[in-house]
Amino acid sequence: MTVSALTRPGERDRLVVKMSEVDWLFALALCLIAGAGALMMFSIAGSSWEPWAAKHLTRFALCFVLMIGLAMIDLRVWFAISYPLYGIGLLLLVAVEVAGDVRMGAQRWLAFGPFSFQPSEIMKLGIVLALARFYHGISADNARLSWWLLVPAAMIAAPTVLVMHQPDLGTAMLIAMTGVAIVVLAGLSWRIILAGVAAFVVAVPPLVMFVLHDYQRKRVLTFLDPESDPSGSGYHILQSKIALGSGGFFGKGYGLGSQSQLNFLPEKQTDFIFATLAEEFGFLGCFSILFLYGAVIFMALRTSALAHSHFGRLSAAGTTATFALYVLINGAMVMGLAPVVGVPMPLLSYGGTVMLTVMIGFGLVQAVRVHRYSEVTSGKGALM
Amino acid sequence: MAEPSIFFSEVNERQGVFHRRMFLLGGIAGLGLGALGARLAHLQIIETQRYEKLSASNQFNFRLVPPPRGLIVDRNGAILASNRPNFRLLVTREDNSTDVEGTLKTLSTFVPLDEARQLRLIKDIRQTPKRVPVSVFEDMSWDEFSAINIRAPELPGVTADMGEVRVYPHGGAFAHVIGYVAKVNKEDLTPTGPNSDPILLNPGFRIGRQGVEKAFDLDLRGKAGARKVEVDANGREVRQDEAGDIPSTPGKRIELTLDVDIQNRALEVMGDESGAIVMMDCRNGDLLCMASSPSFDANRFVKGLSGPEYRALAQYERKPLLDKVMTGTYPPGSTFKPTVALAALTAGIDPEVRVHCSGGWYWGGRTWRCWKPGGHGSQNMHDAIKNSCDVYFYQTALRMGPDPIAKTAHAMGFGQIFDIGIPGQKKGVVGSREWKRKAVKREPVWQPGDSVSYGIGQGYVAVNALQLAVMTARLANGKKALNPRLIKSVGGVERPHGDAVPDLPFTKEQLDYVRGGMVAVANDTGGTAYRQSQLGLGDIQMAGKTGTAQVRSYAGLASRSSAGVTWRLKDHNLFVAFAPVDDPRYAVAVIVEHGGLGGATAGAPRAREVMRVALMKDPELRSRIETPMPMPEAPEPLEAEGVAPEAPTITAAPAAPSTAPAASTTPTGGAI
Structure with missing residues (x-):
């Protein structure tokens, strides 16, 4: 297919063309990461597909199909549903506050018959789409510094406060930081950014002491001095560091990680799967996985740069920011550089909800890529 | 919401800002990943050895x-x-x-x-720490x-x-x-x-x-x-x-140093009786037997005793949990008489000076009764030991006063605790003027009457079975102030013998004289334990001394006889012995709590049985026993053999010897 052929009207709407426009190298990187996750799950289950590895692969396959499917959806449809999705997400967060299930001490879940899910996951996508749509509609000057900026501030604050109250510090932080990343990408004044950073630095210590729940505060304090309580809250960090460090350069060998195989490592198949991998495959394995994550982030950002619409740019970059934050927070936590917050390593960790959220996000990124030439407006000629 | 208007220039400006900011944030993300990589390198390459150790200490x-x-x-x-x-x-x-x-x-x-x-x-x-089974x-x-x-x-x-x-x-x-x-x-x-x-x-x-x-x-x-x-x-x-x-x-x-066979035999002959049997080797002080009866099964304690089981043991009136060898102290009664005799010899009293016993002695405003109501007649020291004449020892003790007796008693091992390796010994009491001044606050002055009862081993004197055995062994040894030894070796390292000690402060003649009295007790037909002391082992003979320790006051009682009196109120029955008389090797002390009147009835037969086991186990003595005896020349031994059959006379319920049921109003009784 020649480039000129693509300029024919309607040519880009053909399914075959759309499929060819998907970033397949990007898709391969995702498969490799998910495959590495399944490999580790197989190992720590004692060379067994049950209970994690098979399920992980099945879920990934379904999510992968979903991602390709979502990539086919016109960017104008994404544009149209962005505010409604954000609104529904906010409503569900309120509903969770009122009628949610309490599981493991936190009120996060909403039950619909046999299904239950966390509305905060919808919000991770909702905040990206809603902010992208908002910035799509305002000028660079307004995005830099104007009273209009109170709107995105409120859009970020509302879900953040609700999720924090559940309490789910990890997700709240993720939503807030994703939102801030989009605001910065849209062109916020440097003065505001610096003032914000300064305010953050000043505000964090009192926030930690007075606003956080006891267990959250304990995690933060333990992080600062993990060896102070090696059998209590410092246990996670210490055991994770032992797993990483004892892996050495080449690792202990597949299926031979004593820390994970003998259950010293907590949450070995979910939040701490990176430590499992580090123990068995050493620095080489870890570096390879980090490289894959870097490649995924790079390719997703390149996609966002290619988009012609501001909505496309911001939504793709915002999704990528969420993903990058997942990777960095989990990585830092596993390596003892950050407090233990319940943030998994995306695609590598076992767990359906986060995988679904991330893959829907990448569906959006691929939709931006496939439809990068689309004109997106909210005025006349809009799809909806 | 009213959308603000958008112009092309602004669109381009927005794109430019976005690209710049994207590079910036992408760069920050890249730096973040780089930091993670550096941290990994630090943990996995530089510090890996430290974490390997930690991992191994987890794993192993x-x-x-x-x-x-x-x-x-x-x-x-x-x-x-x-x-x-x-x-x-x-x-x-x-x-x-x-x-x-x-x-x-x-x-x-x-x-x-x-x-x-x-x-x-x-x-x-719940109370045990986690992970401790x-x-x-x-x-x-x-x-x-x-x-x-x-x-x-x-x-x-x-x-x-x-x-x-x-x-x-x-x-x-x-x-x-x-x-x-x-x-x-x-x-x-x-x-x-x-x-x-x-x-x-x-x-x-x-x-x-x-x-x-x-x-x-x-x-x-x-x-x-x-x-x-x-x-x-x-x-x-x-x-x-x-x-x-x-x-x-x-x-x-x-x-x-104990011997299983002797110990088991001792416990066997004690039967249901309460008391102690201690046997010592007179040559080196080794304790061959330290039996306290009744006993308990130590295996039950290993598992942990149930409450009712423990209560049954603790509340039984014969006190199985109490070690009567070391912890129980008793008035020695007449088994103290050899010591008093030795004290008299040391004090210069001529043993041949006779004392007349008419069954009682009026002194100090009251009658001090001899155990034999009819009296023993004229007694020298030898006779007095043989017959256990109370009147002789009343008068002898009174003549000496308490201090020479106490000195001799200490030399014989009374009133002291021996280092045998295990705790629990009670010192007992050896009365003297000074002791009374310190110990008896309500009446600190030694009264002459105290000396009188002291002479027959009553009053201010209390001993344990181990001390009795030590006294007998020292007397039998005739030279050394032997110390008892219980622990022969620990981990193959031999403990010092009990014979590395100074000699007794008595002459050989003095000791021989007292021993002669004890030989007569067991081998003269008139001795107080003649019938019960025949070993039946060829020419090997045993020497001994009987004793009765009074538990109740005889005042106002029709009879001293223990028959028909509740167990708790019967007299203690004691017997000390050594054998063979010509070459003493083993000394034994027997205490039968509430065994009844007369050391010969409950104590002597048991001492004899235990002694027989010890003698027969001794290879030298065994060969001596097994060599045929020369034909007896005198008719007396023949008669003796007939009189002392090896009948099972060691059962409990001692028949009181034929003591006359004459009323005795003396508050301090005699002892046999």
């Missing part, structure tokens, strides 16, 4: 292996305390969520665990053991293993000397010293509670070994690494 664990407790054997190597294998059932609390109740309920289908025991165990397990059942059968081992994977926190348990093959025979081991209490654990050893927390570990087991606990314990095992995060064993095991050092072997 040393499990303490209790050392086999040292054996305790008698002088011939016969085992008195050893260990036998024991299949135990252990439950470990892995964390606070462990369902202890459920686990015990499940276990009760395999082994008998009733509700009450389950409740007690739940409390025990608690023994819930001991001595499982092989079937129970294998049934639980097969199902172990489904029973979290449950292990069935093989430990060792202390066993005393002779049951109660040595219970007081050897003591027993029992579970470690919280009070036993100290933050420092030998009792801070973590091995004490091992569920099978037992600590010495009494006697030798307690006194030599540290020697018997040995040193714990360790088993290297691979464990998971819950502390469960995954694999064993036998190459990494550290072997344990068994406890030291302790050899006692």
Whole structure:
């Protein structure tokens, strides 16, 4: 297919063309990461597909199909549903506050018959789409510094406060930081950014002491001095560091990680799967996985740069920011550089909800890529 | 919301800002990943050795292996305390969520665990630190053991293993000397010293509670070994690494001077009676027998005694838990007379000066009765010992006063505690003027009347069975102030003999004279224990001295006879003896609590039986016994043999000797 052929009207709407426009190298990187996750799950289950590895692969396959499917959806449809999705997400967060299930001490879940899910996951996508749509509609000057900026501030604050109250510090932080990343990408004044950073630095210590729940505060304090309580809250960090460090350069060998195989490592198949991998495959394995994550982030950002619409740019970059934050927070936590917050390593960790959220996000990124030439407006000629 | 208008220039400006900011944030993300990579390199390349060590200390664990407790054997190597294998059932609390109740309920289908025991165990397990196993059942059968081992994977926190348990093959025979081991209490654990050893927390570990087991606990314990095992995060064993095991050092072997056969015979002849038998080797001080009766089965204490069982032992009026050899003190009665006689000889009293006994002696405003209502007639010292004449010793003691008697008594071993390696001895009392001034506050002055009763071993004098045996052995030895020895060797290191001591402060003639009296007691037809002292072992003869220690006041009683009096009020019956008379080797002291009047009835037959075992076990004496005796020349021995049959006269319920039922109003009675 020649480039000129693509300029024919309607040519880009053909399914075959759309499929060819998907970033397949990007898709391969995702498969490799998910495959590495399944490999580790197989190992720590004692060379067994049950209970994690098979399920992980099945879920990934379904999510992968979903991602390709979502990539086919016109960017104008994404544009149209962005505010409604954000609104529904906010409503569900309120509903969770009122009628949610309490599981493991936190009120996060909403039950619909046999299904239950966390509305905060919808919000991770909702905040990206809603902010992208908002910035799509305002000028660079307004995005830099104007009273209009109170709107995105409120859009970020509302879900953040609700999720924090559940309490789910990890997700709240993720939503807030994703939102801030989009605001910065849209062109916020440097003065505001610096003032914000300064305010953050000043505000964090009192926030930690007075606003956080006891267990959250304990995690933060333990992080600062993990060896102070090696059998209590410092246990996670210490055991994770032992797993990483004892892996050495080449690792202990597949299926031979004593820390994970003998259950010293907590949450070995979910939040701490990176430590499992580090123990068995050493620095080489870890570096390879980090490289894959870097490649995924790079390719997703390149996609966002290619988009012609501001909505496309911001939504793709915002999704990528969420993903990058997942990777960095989990990585830092596993390596003892950050407090233990319940943030998994995306695609590598076992767990359906986060995988679904991330893959829907990448569906959006691929939709931006496939439809990068689309004109997106909210005025006349809009799809909806 | 009204959308603000957008112009092309602004669109381009927005794109430019976005690209710049994207590069910036992308760069920050890249830096973040780079930082993670650097951290990885630091942990996995630079610090890897440190974490490898930590990982290994997670993965491998040393499990303490209790050392086999040292054996305790008698002088011939016969085992008195050893260990036998024991299949135990252990439950470990892995964390606070462990369902202890459920686990015990499940276990009760395999082994008998009733509700009450389950409740007690739940409390025990709760109080024990996490991951320290608690023994819930001991001595499982092989079937129970294998049934639980097969199902172990489904029973979290449950292990069935093989430990060792202390066993005393002779049951109660040595219970007081050897003591027993029992579970470690919280009070036993100290933050420092030998009792801070973590091995004490091992569920099978037992600590010495009494006697030798307690006194030599540290020697018997040995040193714990360790088993290297691979464990998971819950502390469960995954694999064993036998190459990494550290072997344990068994406890030291302790050899006692006791003799199993003599000790068992002693306990046997005591029957249901309450009392003590102590035998000593007169040549070196080795204790051959230290029996206290009634006894208890030390094996019951190893497992832990049930409440009712313990109460039954503690409340029985014959006090099985009390060691009557060392802890019980008694008035020596007439067994004190050889000591008084020796004191008199030392004080320069001529033994041939005769005293007339008419069955009583009026002195100090009252009549001091002799045990023989009709009186002994004219008595010299030899006769007085032989007949145990009270009047002779009343007068002799009065003449001397208490201090020479006390001096001699101390020289013979009374009123002192011997270092035999185990605690629990009571010193007793040896009266003297100074002693009374200090000890008896309400009447600190020694009255002449005190001397009178002192002369027959009543009043201010109390001794234990061990001291009686030491006195007899010193007298029999005729030279050395022997000390008793119980511990022959510890871990192969011989303990000093009891004969490395100074000589007795008496001349050979003095000692021979007193011994002569004791020979007459047992071998003159008129001696107080003649009938009961015939060994029947060829020409080997025993010498002895009878004694009765008064328990109640005879005042106002029609008869001193113990027949028909409740057990608690009967007199104590004592007997000391040594044999053979021509070459003394063994000395024995017998106390039969509330055995009735007259040392010959309850004490002497028992002493004779125990002595026979000791003599026949001695190879030299045995060959002497087995050589045919020369034909008797005099008719007397023939008659003697007829009179002293080896009839089982050692049973309890002593028939009182034919003492006349004459009323005696003397407050201080005599002794035989």
